[in-house]
Amino acid sequence: MNNEKKRHDHHDEDARHLFELLHNNSDWVWEVDAQGRYTWSSDVVTELLGVPPEEVIGKTPFDFMPPGEAERVACAFGAIVTEKRAFSGLVNRNQRADGSIVVLETSGIPLFDEHGELRGYRGIDRNISNLGERVLQLETIYETTPVALCMIDREGRLVMFNKAMAKLLGDNAPLETERRFQQLIPDYWPFFLTDFALAESNEELPSRELGWRDRCYDIQSVPVRDAMDGVIGLSVTWVDITERRQAEHKLASANKVLQQYAQHDHLTGLFNRRYMDERLLNEIARALQDDFPLSVCLADIDYFKHYNDTQGHQAGDDCLRLVARTLTSARLRSSDNVSRYGGEEFLIILPGANLAQAMNVAEGVRNDISALKRPHSASPTGFLTISIGVATLQHGQLRFEEKPLHMIASGLIHRADTALYAAKKQGRNQVVSARDGHASTESTP
Structure with a gap:
């Protein structure tokens, strides 16, 4: 008891x-x-x-x-x-x-x-x-921030995510019982496995640009560590950069258009003089380095001022466009460059062409223009013609190496212009070459 x-x-x-x-x-x-x-x-x-x-x-x-x-x-x-x-x-x-x-x-x-x-x-x-208000404030910030945030553990579970992340996932937003990230967006899981490996090695985790449902995101992972400094998860931010990328694409397109305007003649669509002067310097440097010839052809429409005066400026513009199309015909190689050099003048750069080859190209172009039989009442022939001056930087002219490129280019253009002047003086509608500063007729109509 x-x-x-x-x-x-x-x-x-x-x-x-x-x-x-x-x-x-x-x-x-x-x-x-x-x-x-x-x-x-x-x-x-x-x-x-x-x-x-x-x-x-x-x-x-x-x-x-x-x-x-x-x-x-x-x-x-x-x-x-x-x-x-x-x-x-x-x-x-x-x-x-x-x-x-x-x-x-x-x-x-x-x-x-x-x-x-x-x-x-x-x-x-x-x-x-004492700490709760701060915790709640942080939770509110986390939950309501417009940037998508989530935490992924080592097993791929989506431990937590805010409203922006749920909106990002849309129909894929997980239920309480289904939070495996590799099931939600399986294509991206290998990237996060790589981040876990980098975090374990104490290496910096890279940012990545990834697409999801027609949107573009800049994704950055930050390792989450326990008290023993072990990596237990990744805190991931998803910044929507779709509008930025679209704006950059539009800017790039606009810059491309501006570059086209800066390099091309608006009337004919050919390269302009500013671009061709730069191109000529590059071609001369390449010719001197590789020791191959370089020729230029300077062409001018005969009696063009009279054509404009009698036919009108609209017809003159059409004439310039017609000549431009003819100059860029299949007769020229893809590496050749054609530009409207000013007014009714056109420049053709022929990399690798010696004088004889350049004269053949120039004569072919002259014949193509004549073959158009474009009526021109102010011309003695009765149709449109052009005159061409040709100058060549010959193979082996090493003495030019001692001069600045712009002086070589200026000298080459001057020689072609001198030959063109000679062609005009000798009756027009012909091709004349410049040999060591002296013009000589290579081909006549």
């Missing part, structure tokens, strides 16, 4: 001790039913919420929260109940009886009946008001 009484007394002592711990602990211990209504509460609730335990029984945690907070936490808790899982670290604001706010961190475990049905939760609330 004495032993039985001792056991009973010892049991009572343990129960009193347990209740003292529950009611005098800094943490609020509670139980709720499957609908979230309090069924038991420790006395600590009075310190936290300013109400005695009996006033919380039958109510839910959301009855003690501001409206907006109640909706947010109810949504999060509803997902937890649906999965019937334990939870921890659920930070929430609560309104005390005096109207002040206390920030609690809630954790709980599910309780099941003998049939395995969820009958409620048992848990604790801890006062974290």
Whole structure:
């Protein structure tokens, strides 16, 4: 009998001790039913919420929260109940009886009946008001920032993500029970495996530009480490740069158009003089370096001023375009360059062509223009013709190497111009070459 009484007394002592711990602990211990209504509460609730335990029984945690907070936490808790899982670290604001706010961190475990049905939760609330507001502010910033954010663990689970990330994923946004990143966007998972490996080696993680559903994102991963400095996950930012890339593409296209305008004559579509002067310097440098000849042909439409005066400027423009098309015919090689050098003058650069080859090209072009039989009443022939002067930088002319390129180019153009002047003086509609500064007729009509 004495032993039985001792056991009973010892049991009572343990129960009193347990209740003292529950009611005098800094943490609020509670139980709720499957609908979230309090069924038991420790006395600590009075310190936290300013109400005695009996006033919380039958109510839910959301009855003690501001409206907006109640909706947010109810949504999060509803997902937890649906999965019937334990939870921890659920930070929430609560309104005390005096109207002040206390920030609690809630954790709980599910309780099941003998049939395995969820009958409620048992848990604790801890006062974290000193840090809680800061935590909630950071959570709000994380959740509402327009930049998509997520955290991926080593197994590929999408541990957390904000609203912008959910919008990015769209229909692929995971449910609570389906958060494997490699299932959501499988093509990208290898990139994050590489990031994990780099993070383990303490190497810098590169940013990547990736596309998803017609959008372009700049993606940057940052390793998340535990207390032992082990990599447990990646925090990933997804910055939408679609508009930036589209703007850059438009700018590049605009620059290309501007470059076309800067390099081409607007009337004929040929290269302009500014571009051709630069091109000639490059071709001369290449000819001297590789020791091969270079020729230029300077062509001029005969009696063009009279053509403009009699036919009109519109006809003159059409004439210039016709000559330009003829000069760029299949007779010229792809490496040859043709430009409108000024007014009715055209320059042809012939890399690798010696004087004889250049004269043949020039004579062919002259014949092509004559063959057009374009009426020209001011010309003695009665149709459109051109005159051409040809000059050549001969193979082996190493003495030119001692001169600046611009002087070589200027001298070459001057010699071609002198030959062109000679062609004009000798009756036009002919090709004349320049040999060492002296013009000589190579071909006549």
